[in-house]
Amino acid sequence: MAAPPDNDVLWARSLHHAHRGSPALVGVSLGVREGEILSVQGPRGCGKTTLLRCLSGQLVADEGEVWFNGAPVHTLPALHRERLRREHFAWIGAEPTLVPELTAWENAALPLLLRGVPHRAAKTTALEWLDRLDVGPVARTRPHALTQAQRQRTATARALVAEPAVLFADEPTAALHSAEAAQLLRTVLAAARSHRITVLLASYDPDVAALADRTIPLVDGRRTGSVTAEVEGRAECSLSV
Template identity: 70%
Template sequence: MEAPPDNDVLWARSLHYAHRGSPALAGVSVEVRAGEILAVTGPRGSGKTTLLRCLAGQLAPQSGEVWFNSAPVHTLGRMGRERLRRERFGWIDTEPHLVPELTGWENAALPLLLRGTGHRAAKRAALEWLERLDVGDCARRRPAKLLQAQRQRIAIARALASEPSVLFADEPSAPLHRADRSHVLRTLTTAARSHEITVVLATHDPEVASLADRTVALLDGRRAGGIPAPDAEGRAAACSLSV
């Protein structure tokens, strides 16, 4: 096996994966630099979610390689991949998937508590991110009492509170109303840059993709090419748009 370049925090080569015999990835290779925000774009069914799940260790590719910080992920067993996800990765899904028995702050603090962070420090970090995402008033309420947009913001706070090395976001603004998307995406990208979090963002929305440093397009499970994102001035202008 050939190790990836040192400046690539994530590196995948020739990934193949099929769902029930239907190809989802067919030889996809991708590299993600440390501190980069990479948008993976393409229509629904193009393989975006499958690629993110392979990179994040949720799925083991049927062939191909995935490396994180020059260490192979594709050779890890189930427990090793679970440990990697718990300690180094964050995930934001299209749906929030909160624990219904826990309050808002308890849901946001859960990854930190599972990692062994003290109760007080975990709660402080969770409350800070809930406030930054304008759902501080939801801290003591359970998911059943919240709106879908509030639940999604809590899920985003949960992913950011643990300050992962890599954050995977699969259409994170999909459940949000248009008026909410701009603020949430600005908070997400600003936090990633200020905390040096690498982000891999799946989206079919060109305006969301414009917030990234670089774009990789998928079509029918294959890489359709990379497109450089706007320069810093262009990204700043994009952040002011309501997406």
């Protein structure tokens, strides 16, 4: 079993996975460098979510390898993969999954509290990220009283608060209006660039893919090529947060 290249923070080889006998991934390989923003682009049902779940250790592929910082992920026991996700990865989905009993800042602080960060320090950091994402004024509000956009921004703050090595963003703006979606995405990618966070961004929208450094198209679970984004697209998100 050959190790991945030294400059790839995340690397996968020949991933195959099927759902109830139907192929979801067919021989997908890729490498992602530290700090790179990689878009996985394709229509709904093409395997984007399955690929991100395999790369993040949520799902073990039927065949193939996944490596993080030169160490295999696909051979780890479930508890070790859970620890890897908690300590090094973060996830933003299309729908925010917030704890309803907690306020916005408490939801955002959860990753830090789970790592044992003192309560006051976790709260301070969570409030800072909520401010960066323009939801600071609702930090003490519970999810049921937030708008859809505010809930998604709170979930985004939760993903970024611990400055993960890799951020997996699976259609993170799918439920938002176009203007709100564009603003949130620019903020997320700017924060990722300023903190050297590697991002895997799944989207069916070619305008979203244009903001990434590279795009990998998927069709019916197969990788069909790689496209380097235009310089203008990269520069649009290069402002620090």
